[in-house]
Amino acid sequence: EIVLTQSPATLSLSPGDRATLTCRASQSVGNYLAWYQQKPGQAPRLLIYDASNRATDIPARFTGSGSGTDFTLTISSLEPADFAVYYCQQRSNWQGIFGQGTRLEIK
Amino acid sequence: EVQLVESGGGLVKPGESLRLSCAASGFTFSSYSMNWVRQAPGKGPEWVSSISSNSYYIYYADSVKGRFTISRDNAKNSLYLQMNSLRAEDTAMYYCARVTPPPSVVAASDYWGQGTLVTVSS
Numbered sequence: 001e002i003v004l005t006q007s008p009a010t011l012s013l014s015p016g017d018r019a020t021l022t023c024r025a026s027q028s029v030g031n032y033l034a035w036y037q038q039k040p041g042q043a044p045r046l047l048i049y050d051a052s053n054r055a056t057d058i059p060a061r062f063t064g065s066g067s068g069t070d071f072t073l074t075i076s077s078l079e080p081a082d083f084a085v086y087y088c089q090q091r092s093n094w095q096g097i098f099g100q101g102t103r104l105e106i107k
Numbered sequence: 108e109v110q111l112v113e114s115g116g117g118l119v120k121p122g123e124s125l126r127l128s129c130a131a132s133g134f135t136f137s138s139y140s141m142n143w144v145r146q147a148p149g150k151g152p153e154w155v156s157s158i159s160s161n162s163y164y165i166y167y168a169d170s171v172k173g174r175f176t177i178s179r180d181n182a183k184n185s186l187y188l189q190m191n192s193l194r195a196e197d198t199a200m201y202y203c204a205r206v207t208p209p210p211s212v213v214a215a216s217d218y219w220g221q222g223t224l225v226t227v228s229s
Contacts, residue, residue: 001169034215036152043202043219044144044152050208055217087151091214094166096142096154 002026004088004099012107019075021102023088028068032091035064035073038101039084047086048073080106109133109218111203116223123193127223129186129203134218137181140164140206142216143188145199145225153199156188157206157213164212171197193227200224 003026013019023033031051036044046055048064051071061076075082083106088099115127127143143155156167156177165177176189186203201223204216 032214038152043204043222044216045219046207046215046217049215049217055207055215085151089152089154089215091211094157094213095168096144096157096213098152098154101151 001095002029002090002092002097004090004097006086006088006099006102008102009100010103010105012105013078014107015078015080017078017107019073019078019082019104021073021075021086021104023066023071023073023099025069025071025090025092029090029092031067033064033066033071034089034091035062036087036089037082037084038087044087075104078104109205111205111218111220113201113203113220113223116201116225118226118228119193120229121194121227123227124189124191125193125225127188127190127201127203127225129220131184131186131203131205134205136184137161139209140212140214141179141186142204142206142213143177143186144202144204144216144219145197146202146222147196147199150199152202154213155201158186159212160210166213190225193225195227198225198227 035048038044203220205218207217
């Protein structure tokens with residue numbers, strides 16, 4: 001089974017900072033990786049699919065990159081609404097495995 | 108507007124069964140694969156199952172294989188999850204979600220319902 005490891009577990013930054021979140025797969029998943037944002041009491045919200053495609057209505061400050069085993073979600077300039085938990089998910093091998101998440105908190 | 112509304116959750120005892128439903132509207136349901144994703148309290152999401160638009164392709168997480176059955180009725184714009192032999196570790200919020208991009212089957216979920224809570228406890 002493919003394992004996704006997200007780092008860091010917690011990221012403390014200030015509004016206006018640049019955030020870089022990483023997701024590493026235990027074996028290649030091609031470009032089959034998605035990123036989600038989740039706030040308390042809400043369902044996850046899709047940000048990026050297939051590694052680099054922004055979902056509908058997602059601001060341009062969210063960028064996904066990578067392929068194979070190493071992926072990055074970059075938020076260019078943090079806004080207060082961006083502080084949340086972020087998850088990656090792969091869809092290789094007919095299993096939709098999620099990573100354990102990165103909590104992005106206000107410094 | 109895309110809407111997904113889950114129902115059928117509740118409190119059940121270990122070993123019992125439950126059937127979840129998801130009513131879809133605002134898009135051509137028969138053209139999209141669908142996911143069930145669950146999230147235990149305080150934990151991250153866990154993919155449970157996916158079904159293709161025509162029900163030909165179906166996939167399950169190892170943790171539910173042989174106990175859960177996903178199905179759909181395109182005439183009723185509805186998705187289902189039959190859950191048998193429930194265990195305490197199945198306790199979670201269960202979300203119905205639309206798959207993107209079509210015609211992918213196991214893929215990202217671009218629209219999610221608000222979830223239905225399943226609690227398995229004696």
